[in-house]
Amino acid sequence: MPVIPPALQRFFPLPRPVRAVLVFVLIYIFLVGVSSLEGGIKVMGADTQERLFSNVDHPIAGLFIGLLGTVLVQSSSASTSVIVGLVASGALGVDQAVPMVMGANIGTTVTNTLVSLGHVRQSIEFRRALAAATVHDFFNVMAVAVLLPFELLTGALSSAAEWLSEKLVGSAGTEWKSPVKVWVKKPVDWIKDGLSSFVDNDNVLGTLMVTVGLLLVLVSLILITKNMKTLIAERVERSMNAILGRGGGIVAMIVGMLITIAVQSSSITTSILIPMSAAGVITLKNAYPVTLGANVGTTITALLAALAASRPEALTVGLVHTIFNLTGILLLYGVPFLRPLPMKAAEKLAAVAVERRMLAVAYLGVAFIIVPLLGVAIFR
């Protein structure tokens, strides 16, 4: 969603300082959106909240709802921010939110896989592009396969996050006096007052506030990403060239993380890798750590969203997202014999998909839509 239509952009290029200020304004609007979402849920009655969120009581259902929601908005930054908003409202517990956040991590991989389909007509390019895209899928699925049961059995990830958020903002169940919350209070009140002049039913008012909040979160994130991509394109280019010159590893991971933090979208970072991989200028081995860095970088948005929340649990969920991704990397990338597994799986899938192109489309449909829908239907 461009600020200026593409055809006119060349005539009205935004000066860099203006664009930078715009990004700050958009971050503020994003925080207003998260707070409006939280406020909307709070306005709804307890019965409505119970009805809405009882479906995610089962962790597998929560996982798949997180996945489907992210596929729908094509952004884990957006979906995890919404989850944080829901936790902040008290409608969703940390234990319900954790599988959803893990699902969001898987759901975000759909975008670069879709991008890789653009190379479907050139066998060699497609093979490389699909492998580079699905290495992200396989890594995230493997991380969830290991860490979700671990979390359900031990609660270790959420305990670590809870400990950290307690140190930072206070213990669960208390009200956190976030300064950001104070900054965004006025616009949220305006939204609430404006809407309440049209409706007097709390459930309708809450639904409208949630809708406005969702729109603000989604639109502001799209615009933040777009503007930041323009602002830092040269830096991204330089960093990518540096990776090409010197190989992958931890440094590539940090570069992937920095780019993602800057553009607030792991999809942008991982999608940039696809044409590079397709052309053969970056190997799968070097693209893989960039992808992992993007996984960590994208968790910054949920942490940012937690700043506008009034409950420490919101920050706990944001931190679980970060800790989950860091632990996944330590385990699946840090342990040498596990490291090649996602790459091998991705290469295998790409080799099969090159022979049967429809398989790639079927993979997308089954992995990102049918299986999650079935999962929600069975486990809700």
Next chain:
Amino acid sequence: MVMSFFRKRESGLEHVAHQTVSMLADARHSFDLASMAVLSGADPAVVGADIDATDERINQAEQKLRSELVVHVSVRGGEDIGVVLAYTLLLKKIERIGDQAQNVFELASEGVSFAGADDIDEFIEVRDTISLMYGEAAEILANQDEDAARDFLARSFEMNDRCGDRVRFYMHSEEPGSWAVPRAILYRYWKRIVANLAGIVTSAIEPLQTMDYLDGGATDINDD
């Protein structure tokens, strides 16, 4: 490498532009060395190592810059696609004139030397003119100066005709083959180098689709 994200440096295409000019400087270095080996009888073993290293540098630069162009398109999308395609053509042309300097050097490797020959002054004059043309082409590339480009192209056609005339002259010469053939071959290589330099300079005045041609695509700069 991580710091490359934070440092303020030239943009991707600016870097490609600077490196392209550097490649042309390397190509000139190769040309000067190879021509010197043929004209002055310098030891090919001594000159050869430098020419090989320079050629390797040109090849590496071409590959690296191609990767950078792919990265540029991946990051920026299609907004600079015309410039990127033009650079792909330019890089290949520069790499090719690097190879043509190698061809000139092969004459020296085969024992050809015009040192002390009666016609050495003419060879030196042509060599010096072409060598200067490398520098001019690099300057035109860097500054995108249209007037200088047109002036360069006019002179390059004259030089091309002159080299072509010499090739025909030696082909029909009554002198022995060991005298005429190396001269014909040298002028043939020089003619190709001049044509490629002209092709490079057209990037300053012609749109992408007629780059390496002139008059809106009507005139082919024949560099084969």
